[in-house]
Each structure stands twice: as C-alpha cells, then as structure tokens.
Amino acid sequence: MSNGTLYIVATPIGNLNDISKRALDVLNHADIVACEDTRTSGKLLNFYNINTATTAYHEHNADSQTPKLIEKLQGGQSIALICDAGTPLISDPGFRLVRAAHEHDIQVVPIVGACAMVGALSAAGLPSDKFSFMGFLPAKSHARQKLLEDYKNRTETLIFYEAPHRISECVTDMAIIFGDEREATLCRELTKTFETIKKLPLSELLTFIQNDPNQQKGEMVLVVSGQTKQSTQENYDNWLLALAGELPPKKACGIVADVLGLKKSEVYDRLLALQND
Ligand code: SAM
Numbered sequence: 001m002s003n004g005t006l007y008i009v010a011t012p013i014g015n016l017n018d019i020s021k022r023a024l025d026v027l028n029h030a031d032i033v034a035c036e037d038t039r040t041s042g043k044l045l046n047f048y049n050i051n052t053a054t055t056a057y058h059e060h061n062a063d064s065q066t067p068k069l070i071e072k073l074q075g076g077q078s079i080a081l082i083c084d085a086g087t088p089l090i091s092d093p094g095f096r097l098v099r100a101a102h103e104h105d106i107q108v109v110p111i112v113g114a115c116a117m118v119g120a121l122s123a124a125g126l127p128s129d130k131f132s133f134m135g136f137l138p139a140k141s142h143a144r145q146k147l148l149e150d151y152k153n154r155t156e157t158l159i160f161y162e163a164p165h166r167i168s169e170c171v172t173d174m175a176i177i178f179g180d181e182r183e184a185t186l187c188r189e190l191t192k193t194f195e196t197i198k199k200l201p202l203s204e205l206l207t208f209i210q211n212d213p214n215q216q217k218g219e220m221v222l223v224v225s226g227q228t229k230q231s232t233q234e235n236y237d238n239w240l241l242a243l244a245g246e247l248p249p250k251k252a253c254g255i256v257a258d259v260l261g262l263k264k265s266e267v268y269d270r271l272l273a274l275q276n277d
Pocket of ligand 1: 162
C-alpha cells in the first residue's frame with residue numbers, strides 16, 4: 001500500500017471567496033480534513049457543501065494526534081490540514097505533523113492561498129524585497145520591549161501579528177524604541193467589510209489608533225519599515241551634537257562615523273547642517 005498525501009490547504013482569512021478551486025477539490029476528495037477547530041472549519045466546509053470527515057488537530061493534541069494521522073497516511077489515506085483561517089503553520093498548528101510526514105517519506109503538498117502577512121505586506125507600501133515575519137510579540141511589556149530592542153537595527157521590513165487589545169501598547173513601544181518617525185502600516189480586518197490599511201510614521205499611527213476605538217478591534221497585522229539610512233541619521237543626530245559639545249568637531253565626527261560605519265565627511269556635513277539649523 002503506498003502512502004497517502006498530506007495536503008496543507010490555505011483557507012480564507014475573512015472573505016469566503018478567497019479560496020482556490022484547487023483547495024476546494026482537495027478538501028472534497030481528501031479522506032480526512034484535519035482542522036484546528038472542527039466547529040469553525042465546519043462553517044467553511046458547509047458553505048462549500050463539503051462533506052469530508054473532519055478530525056481535530058491543534059496545539060494541545062498535536063503530540064497525541066500526529067502519530068495517529070501519520071498512521072492513516074501510511075495506510076494510504078490522504079489528509080487535508082487546515083487552520084481556522086489562512087495558511088496552516090503560519091502562527092498556527094501543523095509544524096509537527098509536516099515534520100513527521102517528512103520523516104516518514106510522506107509527500108507534503110501545499111495548496112497555496114490566503115495568508116494575512118502576505119496580504120499585509122503586499123499592500124503596506126513598504127519595501128518588500130527583504131522582510132522578516134516576526135509572528136506575535138510577547139504579551140508582557142518587558143519581554144516585548146527587549147525583543148524590539150533586538151529588532152531595532154534590522155534593515156529589512158518587519159511583519160508582526162498583534163492582538164487588538166495590545167495594539168496601542170505595542171505601537172507605543174515601537175515608537176519609543178524604533179523612533180517616532182519610523183514608517184509603519186496597520187493592516188486591519190483584511191478582506192473583510194471594515195478593512196483598513198493605514199501607513200504613517202509610528203507616532204502618528206499611534207494617534208490614529210488611540211483616537212478611534214474601532215482601530216483597536218478585529219484582526220491586525222503591523223508592517224514596520226526596517227532601519228533606514230534616514231532613521232539611522234535621526235538617531236545619531238543627538239549623539240553627534242552631544243559629542244561635538246565635548247570634543248573637537250573632527251574627533252566627534254570620527255567617533256560617530258567609526259561606530260556607525262559611515263563616511264567621516266558625511267558625518268561632518270551633517271554636523272554643520274545641524275549647527276546651522
Ligand atoms: N495562519 C494565519 C495566516 O495565514 O495569516 C494566521 C493565524 S494567527 C493565529 C491569527 C493572526 O493573523 C491574527 O491575530 C492577525 O494578527 C492575523 N490575521 C488573520 N486574519 C487577518 C485579517 N483578516 N486581517 C488582518 N490580520 C489577520
């Protein structure tokens with residue numbers, strides 16, 4: 001008996017039309033649909049008149065369910081894994097099952113489709129050539145701030161998932177740690193009725209969120225610009241002025257240029273511009 005196939009199927013993140021024909025075919029023809037929550041996914045399956053048997057596969061039963069599902073795959077059954085919304089494994093369960101499938105030489109086939117982070121990045125208006133997906137930040141502020149400090153000098157675009165009741169705290173921390181002027185885009189309720197995509201410097205984005213309680217509701221992705229040459233400069237202005245107050249200008253510029261890997265002449269020009277302001 002040859003092994004069955006494990007399909008990783010993306011489902012909509014709000015708008016039920018965002019599902020591919022291929023995903024519907026796979027969900028119809030699989031022997032089992034493994035769902036993060038059978039009731040949530042039942043609504044989607046009912047909507048598309050799909051009667052395939054379902055089983056629960058989530059964070060809390062992954063240890064016990066993974067070997068059972070692998071056994072079924074080895075017995076020739078095909079399984080479609082879905083999560084509550086979007087692409088499985090992206091801040092959602094599935095990793096242990098996919099890893100086990102590879103270990104048992106079971107074919108894994110992705111059925112691509114909706115994913116909130118990809119949708120957000122595509123509409124954020126921030127550089128998309130290099131980016132990192134950071135998932136959810138820690139809920140506790142100390143841990144969150146520590147992690148943001150680690151991310152501060154990264155130059156690629158950063159993508160975060162965030163819970164609505166923490167968005168205000170999170171953007172506050174980002175404005176303090178990354179700087180008020182760092183550009184960010186709030187992508188809220190993507191594909192749904194109240195979809196909002198707002199790109200502003202962090203301090204203005206915070207005001208936008210705090211002035212409208214609706215912006216603290218629903219599902220959201222925050223896309224944040226990486227450290228740019230411009231933001232590096234904003235950060236070093238204060239150091240440069242402070243050092244130039246204590247040391248000869250050339251010495252002060254030399255230190256800043258060395259630490260930040262910039263040209264001395266560039267830093268010197270900046271100092272002159274700041275002093276002339
Ligand atoms: N697997 C999903 C995916 O492919 O995007 C992500 C699941 S994760 C548990 C849920 C988080 O994804 C939400 O808290 C939110 O940050 C983001 N998200 C999901 N749907 C969204 C939507 N329609 N608009 C904005 N963000 C969404």
